[in-house]
Amino acid sequence: MNWVDIGALDDIPQRGARVVKTAMGCVAVFRTRDDQVFATSDRCPHKGGPLSEGIVHGHKVTCPLHNWVFSLETGEAEGADEGQISTYSARVQDGRVYLDATELMKRSAA
Amino acid sequence: MRPRLVVIGAGMASGRALEHLFDAAPDAYDVTLFGSEPRGNYNRIMLSPVLSGEKTYEEIVTHDAEWYTEHGVTCRFGETVTRIDRDRKIVVTAKGETSYDKLIVATGSAPFIIPVPGKDLPGVMAYRDLDDVHKMLDAAEKPNPKAVVIGGGLLGLEAAAGLQMRGMKVTVLHLMGHLMERQLDPAAGYLLRKELEGRGIRVHCEAATKAILGEEKVEAVLLEDGTVYDADIVVMAAGIRPETRIATDAELEVERGIVVNDQMVTSDPDILAFGECVQHEGIVYGLVAPLYEMAKVAAKTLQGEDAAYRGSQTSTKLKVTGVDLFSAGDFADGDDRDEIVFRDPSRGVYKRLVLKENRLIGAVMYGDTQDGSWFFGLQKDGTDVAEMRDTLIFGPAFQGGASVDPMAAVAALPDEAEICGCNGVCKGQIVQAIQDGATDLGAMRAVTKASGSCGTCTGLVEQVLAVTLGDDFVLPTAQPVCGCTDLTHEDVRRLIKSQELKSMPAVMQELDWKTSCGCHVCRPALNFYLLADWPAEYRDDPQSRFVNERNHANIQKDGTYSVVPRMWGGLTNPRELRAIADAADKYNVPTVKVTGGQRIDLLGVKKEDLPRMWADLNAAGLVSGHAYSKGLRTVKTCVGKEHCRFGTQDSTGLGVKLEKRLWGSWTPHKVKLAVSGCPRNCAEATCKDVGIVCVDSGYEVSVGGAAGMDLKETEALAKVTSEQEAIDVTVAFVQLFRENAKYLDRPYKWLAKVGLDWVKARVVDDLAERQMLIERFDLSQSIYQKDPWAERANADAQHAMAPLANLTLEAAE
Numbered sequence: 001m002n003w004v005d006i007g008a009l010d011d012i013p014q015r016g017a018r019v020v021k022t023a024m025g026c027v028a029v030f031r032t033r034d035d036q037v038f039a040t041s042d043r044c045p046h047k048g049g050p051l052s053e054g055i056v057h058g059h060k061v062t063c064p065l066h067n068w069v070f071s072l073e074t075g076e077a078e079g080a081d082e083g084q085i086s087t088y089s090a091r092v093q094d095g096r097v098y099l100d101a102t103e104l105m106k107r108s109a110a
Numbered sequence: 111m112r113p114r115l116v117v118i119g120a121g122m123a124s125g126r127a128l129e130h131l132f133d134a135a136p137d138a139y140d141v142t143l144f145g146s147e148p149r150g151n152y153n154r155i156m157l158s159p160v161l162s163g164e165k166t167y168e169e170i171v172t173h174d175a176e177w178y179t180e181h182g183v184t185c186r187f188g189e190t191v192t193r194i195d196r197d198r199k200i201v202v203t204a205k206g207e208t209s210y211d212k213l214i215v216a217t218g219s220a221p222f223i224i225p226v227p228g229k230d231l232p233g234v235m236a237y238r239d240l241d242d243v244h245k246m247l248d249a250a251e252k253p254n255p256k257a258v259v260i261g262g263g264l265l266g267l268e269a270a271a272g273l274q275m276r277g278m279k280v281t282v283l284h285l286m287g288h289l290m291e292r293q294l295d296p297a298a299g300y301l302l303r304k305e306l307e308g309r310g311i312r313v314h315c316e317a318a319t320k321a322i323l324g325e326e327k328v329e330a331v332l333l334e335d336g337t338v339y340d341a342d343i344v345v346m347a348a349g350i351r352p353e354t355r356i357a358t359d360a361e362l363e364v365e366r367g368i369v370v371n372d373q374m375v376t377s378d379p380d381i382l383a384f385g386e387c388v389q390h391e392g393i394v395y396g397l398v399a400p401l402y403e404m405a406k407v408a409a410k411t412l413q414g415e416d417a418a419y420r421g422s423q424t425s426t427k428l429k430v431t432g433v434d435l436f437s438a439g440d441f442a443d444g445d446d447r448d449e450i451v452f453r454d455p456s457r458g459v460y461k462r463l464v465l466k467e468n469r470l471i472g473a474v475m476y477g478d479t480q481d482g483s484w485f486f487g488l489q490k491d492g493t494d495v496a497e498m499r500d501t502l503i504f505g506p507a508f509q510g511g512a513s514v515d516p517m518a519a520v521a522a523l524p525d526e527a528e529i530c531g532c533n534g535v536c537k538g539q540i541v542q543a544i545q546d547g548a549t550d551l552g553a554m555r556a557v558t559k560a561s562g563s564c565g566t567c568t569g570l571v572e573q574v575l576a577v578t579l580g581d582d583f584v585l586p587t588a589q590p591v592c593g594c595t596d597l598t599h600e601d602v603r604r605l606i607k608s609q610e611l612k613s614m615p616a617v618m619q620e621l622d623w624k625t626s627c628g629c630h631v632c633r634p635a636l637n638f639y640l641l642a643d644w645p646a647e648y649r650d651d652p653q654s655r656f657v658n659e660r661n662h663a664n665i666q667k668d669g670t671y672s673v674v675p676r677m678w679g680g681l682t683n684p685r686e687l688r689a690i691a692d693a694a695d696k697y698n699v700p701t702v703k704v705t706g707g708q709r710i711d712l713l714g715v716k717k718e719d720l721p722r723m724w725a726d727l728n729a730a731g732l733v734s735g736h737a738y739s740k741g742l743r744t745v746k747t748c749v750g751k752e753h754c755r756f757g758t759q760d761s762t763g764l765g766v767k768l769e770k771r772l773w774g775s776w777t778p779h780k781v782k783l784a785v786s787g788c789p790r791n792c793a794e795a796t797c798k799d800v801g802i803v804c805v806d807s808g809y810e811v812s813v814g815g816a817a818g819m820d821l822k823e824t825e826a827l828a829k830v831t832s833e834q835e836a837i838d839v840t841v842a843f844v845q846l847f848r849e850n851a852k853y854l855d856r857p858y859k860w861l862a863k864v865g866l867d868w869v870k871a872r873v874v875d876d877l878a879e880r881q882m883l884i885e886r887f888d889l890s891q892s893i894y895q896k897d898p899w900a901e902r903a904n905a906d907a908q909h910a911m912a913p914l915a916n917l918t919l920e921a922a923e
Contacts, residue, residue, distance in 0.1 A: 004917065006914055006917070007915055011914055012914065013653055015653040015654075019913045019914065020913060020914050020916070020917055021913045021916040021917060021918050022917045022918060023918045027917075029914060047667065048669070050665075050669045053657040053661070053669075054630070054657070055629075055630035055653070055654070055656070056653065057625065057627050057628055057629045057630060057633065058626055058627060058629075060629075064656065064665055065665070069629075097914075099917075101917065
C-alpha cells in the first residue's frame with residue numbers, strides 16, 4: 001500500500017465527484033452523502049461517459065450519457081444493464097482523501 | 111309553453127337526474143334550480159381529498175354554473191326555498207314565488223349535531239360542504255392547531271386524516287367500541303385504528319361527549335369519563351339526517367325520510383324526491399351509488415317512461431390515502447352463518463367473508479381490497495359459492511383454475527359484474543362503450559361515468575379496457591416517480607404544496623422515500639418542484655441537477671461540452687460575433703454551428719476551459735444561452751415590420767422582450783418560443799411551446815406545439831391587441847406550467863392532461879389569476895434570473911472544474 005494524499009474531502013462536493021489524472025486516464029473520486037469516498041474508473045463501459053459527472057445517490061452513480069447505474073462499492077452495473085467499472089481503494093483521514101498509488105500503478109501496467 | 115320543472119337542491123342527486131333528463135329529452139321542461147350553497151354542483155364525496163390537499167375544488171366540480179346555463183337551466187344559487195304551496199303549485203323563497211308543473215325535492219341530508227352543552231360555540235362545525243372545509247383549513251393555519259373529531263365513522267375518519275395531513279394534531283372520539291362499526295368488524299377496526307395511530311392521530315373509543323368547553327370559542331371537549339381534550343376546532347361527524355323539513359311543512363308523507371315509491375314519486379303525484387332526503391321501502395341511504403340509481407329512475411319518470419328503483423346494496427371504501435378498506439353487506443355473527451377469515455399480520459392484511467346457506471352476504475377487507483368488487487358482485491347476485499368455497503377468499507384469480515394474473519381475473523368477470531360502485535356501471539356497459547369507440551379512460555368517464563367519482567375503481571376500468579382492446583390499449587402512466595417512492599409526480603407536487611415541504615430531506619422524510627438520498631430520476635424532479643414552489647425558501651441543489659445544468663454547458667458524446675451564448679431574439683452584432691470567433695480560436699473549438707433556435711453553438715470545448723471561456727464571452731457582453739437547461743431556451747423571431755414588406759408588428763422586438771423577461775427561469779422541461787411577424791410564419795411559431803403570430807389587429811398567442819419526439823401544431827390560447835398583453839399571457843402561461851406540470855413533460859403533454867380550457871380559464875379569462883401568476887413568476891425571477899457564467903467565471907469555479915489531483919508522474923515511476 002502506498003497511500004497518496006490527493007486533496008481535502010471538502011474539495012469534493014457531497015453527492016458529487018472530482019477526477020484524478022493518472023497515466024492511464026482519469027479516476028473518478030466520489031463523495032457520498034454519508035461522507036464516504038469511493039474511487040472508480042471514470043469511463044462508463046457502455047459509451048465512455050464520464051461517471052464523475054453523474055448523479056450520485058446512495059452508494060451508486062448514474063452515468064450522465066445514458067443513465068447506466070453502477071455500484072460504487074462493487075463497480076457492477078445495476079438493473080437490466082451488464083457491465084463493470086474498476087474500483088480502487090480510497091480512504092479518508094483527518095479530512096484528507098487518500099488513494100493507493102501502488103494499486104493505481106498496477107492499473108496502468110495492466 | 112313547456113311544462114315548468116322546479117328543482118330544490120343543487121347537489122349530486124339532482125345534477126345527475128338533470129344530466130339523464132337532458133341527454134334523453136333536452137327540451138322537455140323549462141327548468142329552474144334552487145340551491146342554498148352559492149355555487150354549482152360538486153362531487154361531495156370528494157371533499158376529503160380537497161381537505162387533505164390532494165385535490166382542488168375545481169377538480170371536483172361536476173356541474174358549474176356554465177353547464178346549467180348551457181342546458182337552459184335558470185340557476186338560483188344561494189337562494190333557499192322556504193315553503194312549497196302544493197295547492198297553488200308554487201315554491202316560495204325570500205325573493206318571491208316560482209310556479210311549477212313538476213317539482214323535485216332533492217334536499218339531501220344535514221349533519222347531525224349532538225345536543226351537548228357548547229355545541230353552538232364558534233369553532234364547532236359539521237363536515238358537509240365546501241364552507242366547512244374552508245373553515246377547517248383556516249383553523250389548520252394557526253400555530254400548533256388541535257382538532258377533535260366527534261365520530262369515528264366514514265366521514266369522521268376522512269376528516270381526521272385530512273386535518274392531520276394539513277398539520278393539525280387530531281383526536282377522534284368514537285362512541286362505539288371500534289371504528290366504523292357499521293362497516294367493519296372489530297378486527298378490521300383494530301387494523302384501521304393502528305394505521306391511524308401510526309400517523310399520529312389519537313383515537314378514543316367508547317368516548318361519550320359530555321360537553322364542549324370554552325368561553326368565547328371552543329377550547330376543549332369533556333367526556334363522560336372526565337377526560338378533557340384541548341381543541342381549536344371540533345368537527346361533528348356523528349351522522350347525517352335526511353333534510354325533510356320543507357316536505358314535512360308541505361304535508362308530504364314523511365317518516366325518517368320523504369316517502370317515495372319505486373318511481374321516486376312522493377305522496378303528491380307532481381312532486382318527485384330522491385337522494386339522501388328520501389326513504390324507499392323503509393330504507394334511508396347515505397352513500398352515492400343508490401343516489402345515482404334513484405336519479406336515473408327519476409329522470410325516466412319525468413319523461414313519462416316506466417322505470418323502477420328496487421333498492422340498493424351498498425359497499426363502502428374509505429377515501430384516506432394509504433388506507434385500503436372495503437366493506438359490503440352484513441357481517442354480524444349468527445348461528446346460521448359461516449365465516450372465512452384470512453389474516454396476514456406482517457402485511458397488515460385482513461379479509462373476512464360471511465356466508466349464509468352457501469351465499470356470500472358480507473365481506474370486510476383491510477389492506478388488500480383488490481377483489482372487493484368481485485365479492486360484492488357475488489353478494490349482489492346471490493351466487494352459490496359452494497363449489498369454490500375452499501379458495502373463495504383468495505379472490506377471482508384462483509377460481510376455476512385460472513392463473514393469478516389480474517388481467518385473467520378481469521377477463522373472467524361476467525358482464526353483470528359491477529365495476530364502478532359509485533355510478534353503478536357494470537362490465538357489460540364498459541365493454542359496450544369500448545365497442546362504441548370509447549378507448550381510453552377519459553372517454554370512458556365521459557360516456558359511462560365509470561371511475562369518474564371517487565376513482566378507486568380506475569385500475570379496474572383500465573383493466574377492462576386492456577382486456578377488451580388487447581394490444582391497442584396502453585395503460586396510462588399514473589406511475590410512481592421512480593423506485594424510491596410509490597407516489598406519482600402529481601401526488602408529490604400536491605403534497606409539497608399542501609404539507610409545505612421546503613427541502614429535499616423534508617420531502618423524503620414526510621413522503622416516506624424508500625432510499626436514503628433518492629436517485630437520478632427523482633432528485634432532479636424534486637429539485638425543480640421545490641424551487642418552483644418555494645423560490646424564496648428553497649436552496650438549489652447542484653448535485654441534484656443533470657450534468658448539463660451543473661456545468662452550464664451541453665455534454666457531448668465524447669465528454670466535451672458545447673457552449674451557446676444567448677442572442678436575444680436571435681439578434682447579434684459584429685462585436686459579439688468577433689468575441690465568439692475569438693473564443694472559438696482561443697479554446698480550439700472544432701465546430702461552430704448555427705442552431706435551430708437561431709443561436710451559435712461552439713462544440714467540443716473541454717470542461718476545464720469552460721470557466722475561462724465564459725469569462726471571455728461575458729467580457730463582450732454575452733451571457734449563457736441556457737441551451738442545456740430545463741428552462742427557457744430561445745425565442746425565435748423573423749424580422750417583422752421593421753424590414754419585411756408583409757410584417758405587421760415588431761416581432762423581433764417582442765421576441766427580445768419575451769426572452770429578457772423569461773430567461774433564467776427553470777421549468778419542468780425545456781421551453782421554446784417563437785414570434786412571427788405575419789401569418790407566413792417565418793419563425794415557425796406554430797410548433798413551439800408558445801408561439802405568437804402577429805397579425806394586423808394584434809397578436810395571436812398559441813401554445814402546446816411540438817417538433818421533437820412528437821409533431822404537433824399549437825392550439826390558440828388567446829388573441830390580444832397589445833404587445834404588453836401578449837407578454838402577460840405568455841408569462842402567466844409559463845408560470846402555470848411551472849406550478850403544475852410533471853417534471854420532464856413539455857407543455858403539450860401537460861396540456862393534454864389538464865385541458866386547454868382549464869388553462870384558458872386561468873391565464874386568459876381570469877385577470878386576477880393571471881396577475882397572481884405573473885407576480886409569482888417575477889418573484890421567482892428575482893432570485894433565479896442570474897447569468898450562471900458571470901457567477902461561475904472565477905477562480906473558484908476554475909479550481910472546482912479542474913482535476914482534483916494529477917498522479918500521472920507517480921503512476922509512471
